[in-house]
Amino acid sequence: MTNSHLTLILRTLSKKEVRDLRKWLHSPAHNQREDVVELFEYLVKGQHLYEDKFLEKERVFSRIFKKERFDDAKLRQTMHFLLKTLEEFLIYQEQQSDEVRARMALASVFRKRKLDRAFQKAIRSVEGLQEQATYRNEQFLRNEYLLQLEKYSFYDGKKRTTEMNLQQVSNALDLTFIADKLRQACAMTTHQKVYKTEYKIHLLDEIISHVEAEGLLDYPAIAIYYYGFKAITSPPGIGEPYFLQLRNDIRKYKGLFPKHELRDIYLMSINYCVAQINRGQDTMRSELFDLYKNGIDSQILIENNTLSHFTFRNIVNLGTALRQFEWVEDFIEKNQRFLPLRYKETFVQYSKAKLHFTKREYNQAMQLLAQFDFDDILMNLYGKAMLIIMYYEQEETTALDSLLESMRTYIRRKDIIASYKALYSNLITYTRKLVRINPYDRAEIANLRKEITSANPLPEKDWFLEQLAKL
Structure with missing residues (x-):
């Protein structure tokens, strides 16, 4: 069971999610099998999910079906039902994570049941939530489109004298498409530069022209990816003004994007800086260092309590090159705990060697390099x-x-x-x-x-x- 789908998913759950899943399993609406509850409780106890000896099938079976003879098929059936219930729980969690989308689903139910007053009340609630939404990324724009579409679906079929919101539907769809297309274009362009592959990105010239002509750069979800795309696709020496505007917009709109998306934005900016440095533009080193420092201080570059060993190494290389020795030493000590365990010792030793080397403490550096x-x-x-x-x-x-x-x-x-x-x-x-x-x-x-x-x-x-x- 060490690498079973069930075990791998359970390892990703937070303590709160484990508590919520326990309540879910005890609800007859979601689960009516006691063996499923028993298996869950066994797996989440102590270190059972992380040590192979606790995941041996015979051992697990003996804890769930006491005094019964081992039956692999029976255990697999219990695992199947627990996995199925776990997946339903995760789906519910994901749906509830976007309150606007969840309330809109309720409005849709009322519309389909022709409960007009209930629909109007629900849709006003959605509009209020949308106005107060923390983030202003593509998902916000998409929710606005779905909101307008839901209102149109309600109006359609009513009296023909009813004022329709078709223009709002069309405008919201345009904004959603443009923001999403620019975001994907940035991802595809960055990927093809790094991995030397080719993608066909259609309609980009038309979209760029439309954004500029219609003044759509007041929308953070469009501005960030417009400037990012222009920076990474402009010829050498031409892209820097776009990057600087991107940098300013990141600072300005930082709180309007969820952490996982902000991380992608930082990585896009970091990749731009690296490309310019590789072309000999050393002035970008300080820009890159500021991105790294800010990304670490705000933990944007730390995902699931883990910092990429490549990012760790790059930060050390850059910080020592800029002779920020005290900061680098502090960074190594404070952030090595976020390194994946299999890389931790090697990358910490390398980082310390790099620090000694740059400070011209060659004996210490050579000793550390010789160990690995x-x-x-x-x-x-x-x-x-x-x-x-x-x-x-x-x-x-x-x-x-x-x-x-x-x-x-x-x-x-x-x-x-x-x-x-x-x-x-x-x-x-x-x-x-x-x-x-x-x-x-x-x-x-x-x-x-x-x-x-x-x-x-x-x-x-x-x-x-x-x-x-x-x-």
């Missing part, structure tokens, strides 16, 4: 990049030459995203040139400085220029 062989390709490349610099500065020529050759082989053999392959191939190339340069040939040094300055992408560019200045 990173499974992650990029972690390996990051670690090797640090070693390259430390070997060069400590004049460990033989070790450096061996590392550069092994790193070139590693890049050639591994399936690495093209942008990272170019980044670290350039690191190897220019390190070899730096090692082999004649320190007394000023023209050769000047040429290499010019070459490094224009090289893109190239990590640790400032370090290369610093070493040339020492020659």
